[in-house]
Amino acid sequence: xxxxxxxxxxxxxxxxxxxxxxGRTEPVPIEVRRAWRVATVVLxxxxxxxxxxxxxxxxxxxxxLMNPATQDSLVEVLAGDKSPFFLQVRVDPALARAADxxxxxxxxxxxxxxxxxxxELGVELANSxxxxxxxxxxxxxxxxxxxxxxxEARVREVLRWR
Amino acid sequence: xRLRLRAVDLLAETERGEFGARLNFRRGLNVVxxxxxKGKSTLVQAIVFALGLExxxxxxxEVPLPRxxxxxxxxxxDGPEIPVLASRVMLEIENELGGVIxxxxxxxxxxxxxxxxxxxxxxxxxxxxRVRAKDYYALDPGAAQASTGxxxxxxxxxxxxxPRVPRYxxxxxxxxxxxxxxxxxxxxxxxxxxxxxxxxxxxxLKDMPRRAVEYVLGLTVNEIEVARQRIEARLTACRSxxxxxxxxxxxxxxxxxxxxxxxxxxxxxTWDENEGNILRIPEEKxxxxxxxxxxxxSRQVREERARPVPAAAEADAAVAEEFRNVxxxxxxxxxxxxxxxxxxxTERAQLRATQRQLATIEEDLQxxxxxxxxxxLGGEVGxxxxxxxxxxxxxxxxxxxxxxxxxDRPMSLEENQAFLLKQRELFQNLAARGAxxxxxxxxxxxxxxxxxxxxxxxxRALQDTLDSASATPSTASIQRRVELEARVEGLRRISSAxxxxxxxxxxxxxxxxxxxxxxxxxxxxxxxxxxxxxxDLLRRSIVAQLTEYGFTTFRPAEIDVSxxxxxxxxxxxxxxFELSASDAIRLKWAxxxxxxxxxxxxxxxxxxxxxxxxxxxxxxxSRISFHQLIARAxxxxxxxxxxxxxxxxxxxxxxxxxxLDLHLIDIPEYLLQAR
Numbered sequence: 001x002x003x004x005x006x007x008x009x010x011x012x013x014x015x016x017x018x019x020x021x022x023g024r025t026e027p028v029p030i031e032v033r034r035a036w037r038v039a040t041v042v043l044x045x046x047x048x049x050x051x052x053x054x055x056x057x058x059x060x061x062x063x064x065l066m067n068p069a070t071q072d073s074l075v076e077v078l079a080g081d082k083s084p085f086f087l088q089v090r091v092d093p094a095l096a097r098a099a100d101x102x103x104x105x106x107x108x109x110x111x112x113x114x115x116x117x118x119x120e121l122g123v124e125l126a127n128s129x130x131x132x133x134x135x136x137x138x139x140x141x142x143x144x145x146x147x148x149x150x151x152e153a154r155v156r157e158v159l160r161w162r
Numbered sequence: 163x164r165l166r167l168r169a170v171d172l173l174a175e176t177e178r179g180e181f182g183a184r185l186n187f188r189r190g191l192n193v194v195x196x197x198x199x200k201g202k203s204t205l206v207q208a209i210v211f212a213l214g215l216e217x218x219x220x221x222x223x224e225v226p227l228p229r230x231x232x233x234x235x236x237x238x239x240d241g242p243e244i245p246v247l248a249s250r251v252m253l254e255i256e257n258e259l260g261g262v263i264x265x266x267x268x269x270x271x272x273x274x275x276x277x278x279x280x281x282x283x284x285x286x287x288x289x290x291x292r293v294r295a296k297d298y299y300a301l302d303p304g305a306a307q308a309s310t311g312x313x314x315x316x317x318x319x320x321x322x323x324x325p326r327v328p329r330y331x332x333x334x335x336x337x338x339x340x341x342x343x344x345x346x347x348x349x350x351x352x353x354x355x356x357x358x359x360x361x362x363x364x365x366x367l368k369d370m371p372r373r374a375v376e377y378v379l380g381l382t383v384n385e386i387e388v389a390r391q392r393i394e395a396r397l398t399a400c401r402s403x404x405x406x407x408x409x410x411x412x413x414x415x416x417x418x419x420x421x422x423x424x425x426x427x428x429x430x431x432t433w434d435e436n437e438g439n440i441l442r443i444p445e446e447k448x449x450x451x452x453x454x455x456x457x458x459x460s461r462q463v464r465e466e467r468a469r470p471v472p473a474a475a476e477a478d479a480a481v482a483e484e485f486r487n488v489x490x491x492x493x494x495x496x497x498x499x500x501x502x503x504x505x506x507x508t509e510r511a512q513l514r515a516t517q518r519q520l521a522t523i524e525e526d527l528q529x530x531x532x533x534x535x536x537x538x539l540g541g542e543v544g545x546x547x548x549x550x551x552x553x554x555x556x557x558x559x560x561x562x563x564x565x566x567x568x569x570d571r572p573m574s575l576e577e578n579q580a581f582l583l584k585q586r587e588l589f590q591n592l593a594a595r596g597a598x599x600x601x602x603x604x605x606x607x608x609x610x611x612x613x614x615x616x617x618x619x620x621x622r623a624l625q626d627t628l629d630s631a632s633a634t635p636s637t638a639s640i641q642r643r644v645e646l647e648a649r650v651e652g653l654r655r656i657s658s659a660x661x662x663x664x665x666x667x668x669x670x671x672x673x674x675x676x677x678x679x680x681x682x683x684x685x686x687x688x689x690x691x692x693x694x695x696x697x698d699l700l701r702r703s704i705v706a707q708l709t710e711y712g713f714t715t716f717r718p719a720e721i722d723v724s725x726x727x728x729x730x731x732x733x734x735x736x737x738x739f740e741l742s743a744s745d746a747i748r749l750k751w752a753x754x755x756x757x758x759x760x761x762x763x764x765x766x767x768x769x770x771x772x773x774x775x776x777x778x779x780x781x782x783x784s785r786i787s788f789h790q791l792i793a794r795a796x797x798x799x800x801x802x803x804x805x806x807x808x809x810x811x812x813x814x815x816x817x818x819x820x821x822l823d824l825h826l827i828d829i830p831e832y833l834l835q836a837r
Contacts, residue, residue, distance in 0.1 A: 023571050027573050027581050029526075034547060035533050035537045039536045101547075125543045128539040136532055
């Protein structure tokens with residue numbers, strides 16, 4: 001707003017200085033911070049066979065990472081001890097954006113149209129993330145728990161259950 | 163105490179007979195003129211070796227003497243090499259009390275190379291006199307048999323009570339002689355390479371150079387620091403003892419739901435244990451001082467005793483009235499308690515909610531920290547995770563994965579983190595206030611419950627009375643009497659415990675007084691005036707000498723001696739690389755010769771009055787500078803002793819020392835000659 005205040009109302013006498021109004025910044029949840037999300041995508045792929053996972057698998061594991069209250073359910077469902085009914089996986093637009101960035105930064109490659117794989121650069125980053133035990137420790141713990149259980153076949157079964 | 167070298171004798175046994183060297187030293191300046199390749203370095207190394215201080219030259223365990231003493235020697239330049247079968251060094255020295263001893267040590271042979279035999283007399287200058295001898299050892303520092311260690315012996319011989327200093331490895335050790343001697347023994351190979359001296363820092367003492375100079379100059383700053391720390395420790399002990407007693411006082415007061423007044427939270431010298439310290443107990447609706455309450459209640463007890471116990475029937479009407487009042491009061495109090503309870507529950511719920519919020523914020527903060535680490539790691543592998551431009555189309559974007567119109571101006575990661583920190587502080591304050599409110603309410607509830615309890619007991623007694631037969635003594639009355647007496651007894655015990663507490667506190671106050679007065683006698687922090695004066699003396703000597711020696715890198719007057727490290731500084735900065743090599747040598751001369759001059763006659767200093775420079779003319783320092791050095795050294799008091807060894811061209815040297823008061827020892831050929 002660069003219009004002189006008061007000029008339209010005849011309230012001020014003489015020239016008033018320009019007034020600029022800028023909005024306050026707002027906090028955003030960590031789940032939409034690009035660096036953090038890209039790192040979780042890299043971690044998911046690093047914990048997958050051949051460092052490669054289908055978009056569906058990434059979606060499923062990502063859901064549990066973003067909703068820690070559902071983590072125990074995920075483990076039980078993947079193990080077959082609980083019905084997939086108890087897992088209401090939602091679509092996550094931020095995930096798609098994070099994956100796109102990961103590709104754009106050269107950390108991840110799209111293969112066969114429906115799978116993501118870590119590039120050499122991505123593997124380097126994954127190794128750096130792994131070195132610091134205190135970094136993303138909750139996320140690493142969950143991925144370790146589901147490492148063997150989250151096969152592509154089982155993931156498909158769970159997501160397509162009706 | 164001062165130390166003077168009297169004579170040194172080197173002996174090497176070969177198949178062709180004995181070879182050796184004998185040098186006698188005098189007071190004042192001694193100059194040994196010898197060729198560089200003909201054994202000059204053997205001399206100073208042998209003196210160090212005889213004293214058992216070879217660790218000052220190198221951490222290695224080998225004998226630090228050149229091959230001529232341990233392998234083979236030559237008689238003349240074109241003569242053959244003759245193998246050495248055995249060799250030894252003898253050094254005759256004298257201390258300020260006139261005690262002359264001779265140190266003997268094997269350099270090659272069957273004897274333990276660490277053994278140093280100390281003869282109790284001048285074996286070199288008066289060989290015919292028979293003297294006793296005792297064996298000592300050049301042990302590793304800190305070795306167990308300190309009583310047979312040569313270093314302890316030498317320290318005693320010099321009258322030095324070595325201070326204990328901290329080691330890097332933990333614990334303490336006496337300041338090693340090798341560290342101190344670096345300030346007056348400069349050996350050719352290693353001694354000239356560091357400013358102001360080449361300290362054997364590998365030996366692991368913390369702050370070794372500083373401590374050595376401190377001891378030699380007799381500075382008191384360190385002792386004062388140690389005393390200050392001890393006083394600090396005593397003050398802390400007083401305070402924590404006081405705290406413990408205050409705690410106990412609070413617990414004592416709690417026993418009667420009372421409170422303590424008049425005792426300061428910290429030891430206070432103006433506090434009087436006899437005045438103004440009160441333990442107050444709540445009674446009815448006021449707070450009464452405990453002794454006052456005791457006498458009030460005691461009076462009631464006496465009155466009760468004086469009255470005959472009324473028979474239950476007589477007391478009926480009064481009892482009934484009291485009973486009604488008590489029931490009414492109980493009902494009121496119970497109502498108040500219910501309100502209090504519900505308020506407390508609300509507060510607790512609030513507090514739990516606040517704590518849950520705090521936990522969430524902590525998790526969030528942790529993830530933000532993680533996000534920053536991730537940004538760094540990304541940067542390290544070359545992926546710019548925080549870029550504000552799209553890597554593909556270069557459009558401007560924020561680092562929040564939101565559609566562009568979702569939030570107008572999202573905070574940056576750092577701003578978000580700062581925001582969360584403020585949130586955390588806010589909630590921590592809320593939680594703290596909530597917690598203290600909960601405590602307060604709990605206390606009120608406890609007090610109230612206690613009152614209700616007492617009233618209930620009273621009402622039961624009254625009930626009993628009303629129900630019981632008419633001739634029996636009134637239970638209520640007896641109960642009241644018993645209760646009063648018990649209460650008085652309890653309060654008496656608490657009051658006497660409180661008095662004892664006050665006298666215990668008084669004892670601590672007196673200790674505190676003592677410590678404070680010791681503290682007041684400490685000199686103010688910072689370098690004591692005496693120390694400053696000594697450093698200034700050193701500075702003046704250094705400046706004067708540098709002027710004489712032709713120091714040119716800057717004006718000598720710009721030099722000062724650091725009051726922290728005692729090293730030479732200029733404009734507050736360490737002097738280092740800006741010096742030319744020969745100016746650095748001049749500075750070393752000035753510093754060490756300065757120490758020698760300045761400590762002469764200076765009380766509390768610990769310089770042996772001896773200075774040994776092995777080849778002071780290093781780095782092609784100009785001849786003129788060197789001759790100035792010789793001139794200055796020749797003027798030292800005859801109570802002191804200086805020894806220079808030099809390989810300078812002999813005719814030039816003779817011209818330079820013409821007219822100077824010194825003792826020239828000329829070694830024309832090889833140092834070791836056939837005997």
